[in-house]
Amino acid sequence: xxxxxxxxxxxxxxxxxxxxxxxxxxxxxxxxxxxxxxxxxxxxxxxxxxxxxxxxxxxxxxxxxxxxxxxxxxxxxxxxxxxxxxxxxxxxxxxxxxxxxxxxxxxxxxxxxxxxxxxxxxxxxxxxxxxxxxxxxxxxxxxxxxxxxxxxxxxxxxxxxxxxxxxxxxxxxxxxxxxxxxxxxxxxxxxxxxxxxxxxxxxxxxxxxxxxxxxxxxxxxxxxxxxxxxxxxxxxxxxxxxxxxxxxxxxxxxxxxxxxxxxxxxxxxxxxxxxxxxxxxxxxxxxxxxxxxxxxxxxxxxxxxxxxxxxxxxxxxxxxxxxxxxxxxxxxxxxxxxxxxxxxxxxxxxxxxxxxxxxxxxxxxxxxxxxxxxxxxxxxxxxxxxxxxxxxxxxxxxxxxxxxxxxxxxxxxxxxxxxxxxxxxxxxxxxxxxxxxxxxxxxxxxxxxxxxxxxxxxxxxxxxxxxxxxxx
Amino acid sequence: xxxxxxxxxxxxxxxxxxxxxxxxxxxxxxxxxxxxxxxxxxxxxxxxxxxxxxxxxxxxxxxxxxxxxxxxxxxxxxxxxxxxxxxxxxxxxxxxxxxxxxxxxxxxxxxxxxxxxxxxxxxxxxxxxxxxxxxxxxxxxxxxxxxxxxxxxxxxxxxxxxxxxxxxxxxxxxxxxxxxxxxxxxxxxxxxxxxxxxxxxxxxxxxxxxxxxxxxxxxxxxxxxxxxxxxxxxxxxxxxxxxxxxxxxxxxxxxxxxxxxxxxxxxxxxxxxxxxxxxxxxxxxxxxxxxxxxxxxxxxxxxxxxxxxxxxxxxxxxxxxxxxxxxxxxxxxxxxxxxxxxxxxxxxxxxxxxxxxxxxxxxxxxxxxxxxxxxxxxxxxxxxxxxxxxxxxxxxxxxxxxxxxxxxxxxxxx
Numbered sequence: 044x045x046x047x048x049x050x051x052x053x054x055x056x057x058x059x060x061x062x063x064x065x066x067x068x069x070x071x072x073x074x075x076x077x078x079x080x081x082x083x084x085x086x087x088x089x090x091x092x093x094x095x096x097x098x099x100x101x102x103x104x105x106x107x108x109x110x111x112x113x114x115x116x117x118x119x120x121x122x123x124x125x126x127x128x129x130x131x132x133x134x135x136x137x138x139x140x141x142x143x144x145x146x147x148x149x150x151x152x153x154x155x156x157x158x159x160x161x162x163x164x165x166x167x168x169x170x171x172x173x174x175x176x177x178x179x180x181x182x183x184x185x186x187x188x189x190x191x192x193x194x195x196x197x198x199x200x201x202x203x204x205x206x207x208x209x210x211x212x213x214x215x216x217x218x219x220x221x222x223x224x225x226x227x228x229x230x231x232x233x234x235x236x237x238x239x240x241x242x243x244x245x246x247x248x249x250x251x252x253x254x255x256x257x258x259x260x261x262x263x264x265x266x267x268x269x270x271x272x273x274x275x276x277x278x279x280x281x282x283x284x285x286x287x288x289x290x291x292x293x294x295x296x297x298x299x300x301x302x303x304x305x306x307x308x309x310x311x312x313x314x315x316x317x318x319x320x321x322x323x324x325x326x327x328x329x330x331x332x333x334x335x336x337x338x339x340x341x342x343x344x345x346x347x348x349x350x351x352x353x354x355x356x357x358x359x360x361x362x363x364x365x366x367x368x369x370x371x372x373x374x375x376x377x378x379x380x381x382x383x384x385x386x387x388x389x390x391x392x393x394x395x396x397x398x399x400x401x402x403x404x405x406x407x408x409x410x411x412x413x414x415x416x417x418x419x420x421x422x423x424x425x426x427x428x429x430x431x432x433x434x435x436x437x438x439x440x441x442x443x444x445x446x447x448x449x450x451x452x453x454x455x456x457x458x459x460x461x462x463x464x465x466x467x468x469x470x471x472x473x474x475x476x477x478x479x480x481x482x483x484x485x486x487x488x489x490x491x492x493x494x495x496x497x498x499x500x501x502x503x504x505x506x507x508x509x510x511x512x513x514x515x
Numbered sequence: 516x517x518x519x520x521x522x523x524x525x526x527x528x529x530x531x532x533x534x535x536x537x538x539x540x541x542x543x544x545x546x547x548x549x550x551x552x553x554x555x556x557x558x559x560x561x562x563x564x565x566x567x568x569x570x571x572x573x574x575x576x577x578x579x580x581x582x583x584x585x586x587x588x589x590x591x592x593x594x595x596x597x598x599x600x601x602x603x604x605x606x607x608x609x610x611x612x613x614x615x616x617x618x619x620x621x622x623x624x625x626x627x628x629x630x631x632x633x634x635x636x637x638x639x640x641x642x643x644x645x646x647x648x649x650x651x652x653x654x655x656x657x658x659x660x661x662x663x664x665x666x667x668x669x670x671x672x673x674x675x676x677x678x679x680x681x682x683x684x685x686x687x688x689x690x691x692x693x694x695x696x697x698x699x700x701x702x703x704x705x706x707x708x709x710x711x712x713x714x715x716x717x718x719x720x721x722x723x724x725x726x727x728x729x730x731x732x733x734x735x736x737x738x739x740x741x742x743x744x745x746x747x748x749x750x751x752x753x754x755x756x757x758x759x760x761x762x763x764x765x766x767x768x769x770x771x772x773x774x775x776x777x778x779x780x781x782x783x784x785x786x787x788x789x790x791x792x793x794x795x796x797x798x799x800x801x802x803x804x805x806x807x808x809x810x811x812x813x814x815x816x817x818x819x820x821x822x823x824x825x826x827x828x829x830x831x832x833x834x835x836x837x838x839x840x841x842x843x844x845x846x847x848x849x850x851x852x853x854x855x856x857x858x859x860x861x862x863x864x865x866x867x868x869x870x871x872x873x874x875x876x877x878x879x880x881x882x883x884x885x886x887x888x889x890x891x892x893x894x895x896x897x898x899x900x901x902x903x904x905x906x907x908x909x910x911x912x913x914x915x916x917x918x919x920x921x922x923x924x925x926x927x928x929x
Contacts, residue, residue: 053708053733053734053856054735080711080737084860084863086735088739220734240743247735248735333770337520341520345580350574378625400646401627402631403613403645415604415607418604422611427612428615
């Protein structure tokens with residue numbers, strides 16, 4: 044019988060002929076290329092490990108497998124509870140797809156517990172990859188709780204590989220050439236981050252035959268969905284927010300509030316906007332062009348009037364995003380909901396810190412040091428801090444089930460960001476009624492931005508009107 | 516290196532032409548001097564103050580992007596501290612507890628300014644704000660000594676390297692006569708975990724020195740020619756500039772554009788890696804010394820070219836060459852514990868070309884738990900095992916074995 048030798052090499056696979064000359068490239072032609080830098084071996088991407096083994100089996104080729112650096116585990120699930128119906132369905136579909144695929148479920152619907160059950164079902168060393176350090180730490184805590192064993196961590200200063208390990212995308216990319224053969228299952232949390240040119244290496248350099256992607260918002264504007272399908276597998280299960288509202292998720296209301304700028308701010312906004320747009324028009328800068336923003340920055344640095352135009356751009360944005368009227372309204376809402384747990388979202392750090400200073404409240408951004416960040420989240424969960432201000436770091440994943448009020452002071456036009464922010468307050472709790480406020484400065488570009496980000500069925504019934512006292 | 520917004524280059528005929536500066540231009544030297552002085556005089560200042568002054572200085576210069584690029588290089592050489600002795604997180608925690616209590620009470624003022632004033636009254640630590648320890652408030656504590664001309668040279672190198680971040684591989688030609696430098700170059704290649712194909716390049720015209728062509732990329736580059744090894748390639752590039760004669764060419768993927776970059780020694784780029792002297796690792800030096808003391812064993816260590824020409828124009832780079840009293844020349848190549856894959860590749864080659872005058876020394880750890888590899892390795896006469904580094908006796912024994920086993924004996928470099 045012909046024999047194929049297979050090895051893991053720096054995040055790739057090397058294929059060599061054992062006995063039976065002529066087996067390479069043969070049936071592996073579509074998956075491997077000859078590498079004349081390595082004495083004629085053939086090389087394939089690590090994520091092709093399972094397909095290569097399948098092909099070999101189909102064609103009766105015996106494999107001398109030196110790839111895997113792991114074996115089965117003896118995982119036991121502690122404090123397990125009966126999965127919900129949608130979790131059971133998702134598990135069936137994922138298993139039916141040979142345990143390779145993406146599951147799309149809204150925030151708060153139990154994605155993490157679903158993944159825990161997948162890890163237990165596969166019973167092989169597993170690596171969970173998450174986009175931020177906060178999320179990574181949260182995953183480590185959850186895995187420790189359910190499996191009663193030490194959890195390895197890659198990222199945030201830790202570099203310990205254990206059978207169950209959690210990592211950030213950044214650290215996974217850096218380490219995968221060394222650890223890509225140590226896991227049988229890889230879980231990508233918030234997997235819409237995976238298709239980025241660098242992040243995708245975390246998936247392509249890993250051999251894990253079993254793959255799970257988790258997200259609430261898989262849509263991307265580039266070819267990212269194809270990349271996810273190639274590196275993780277197809278979408279095998281999907282549930283939307285409105286399908287689970289009132290059952291698995293808390294019932295929710297969204298209120299969009301128009302905020303009038305003061306006369307002085309209005310005048311200042313108009314003037315700044317004019318200076319900025321005139322400059323853009325004069326120099327024919329087209330922001331729909333991928334290089335448009337870069338051109339604006341470059342021209343504002345070198346042509347006369349450029350610096351003024353750039354300052355005007357920043358000023359008009361600042362007024363629209365966090366003017367005095369918005370600050371006053373935020374304060375009013377904080378007082379109205381002072382017995383509840385409130386998350387306040389801004390588009391940028393400056394606005395978050397501006398409010399943090401004005402109201403003496405905790406602000407959590409990427410600038411917050413790890414220890415204080417952990418402390419703030421814990422105290423918010425416990426209720427010692429009823430309000431947490433943040434720009435973008437809490438948009439995704441971080442578990443704050445007690446939050447019931449969200450105030451979007453400003454944000455981008457991203458639908459994903461807006462859906463994720465809504466998701467932060469939807470985790471069900473007895474008697475909880477979630478409310479998401481969205482503050483929009485009237486007569487500014489924010490009106491259009493707000494319309495753009497609400498193009499999702501989570502807002503479909505609640506999209507058109509502004510709040511004047513009734514639910515939107 | 517420079518961020519994308521600070522790249523300065525022109526394009527012409529599909530080529531990216533980096534806008535290098537003249538390191539001896541008096542105007543630029545003066546700018547560099549002022550920037551360095553500003554950093555040195557700002558030790559102890561907060562980052563925000565430094566940024567403000569740098570903004571003034573760079574805005575006044577007619578090429579703002581260039582000035583900001585110089586600043587970026589100095590910032591990379593600067594060290595900032597935390598914000599002093601005070602425990603700001605603890606003070607904030609106390610403040611947030613007070614603010615939570617006041618917000619939930621009936622005494623909470625409707626006016627936020629009044630609310631703030633009430634909370635901050637008698638606040639001992641956070642008098643100047645709730646967040647005085649943000650990065651912009653960190654203090655500059657040190658900046659590595661930099662000379663004006665050196666800063667300008669570093670800028671040119673950073674500009675070339677920053678473009679190479681977007682490359683999918685380097686095609687280099689270096690002078691084959693530059694033996695010491697070539698050896699160091701290959702060490703850097705190993706250090707940055709890059710792979711290469713090496714071959715002798717035919718001289719362009721009669722009288723030109725021989726050149727070695729190295730096509731350099733990463734293991735997965737042949738699967739998709741992405742820029743995933745860009746950082747490793749860019750970090751390796753300064754090593755090329757230590758060669759007497761060199762050329763580098765690469766493709767660049769800059770967002771929507773595909774360009775080529777071509778540089779050579781006329782770019783006058785200066786390598787700033789400080790450990791690029793004629794460094795010989797301690798264990799090599801000791802081995803040489805001890806071997807020379809025991810040279811009455813029938814073998815002499817002889818100076819050698821860095822490479823051994825294999826089939827076709829392929830090259831390999833052994834560690835030592837020895838000549839026996841009878842004139843046989845044999846090369847020795849060492850493989851350490853992390854060199855399992857290169858070892859397999861070399862064995863593949865030697866099995867096909869047993870006449871090659873090369874013996875291999877391998878660290879025992881490298882063969883641990885791989886009986887098949889061990890068997891293949893030991894099948895070749897003269898190959899030997901060592902722990903950490905080979906002993907002289909061990910090597911002499913291996914050389915004798917190889918010489919007795921025959922083979923073609925004398926090796927001649929083409």
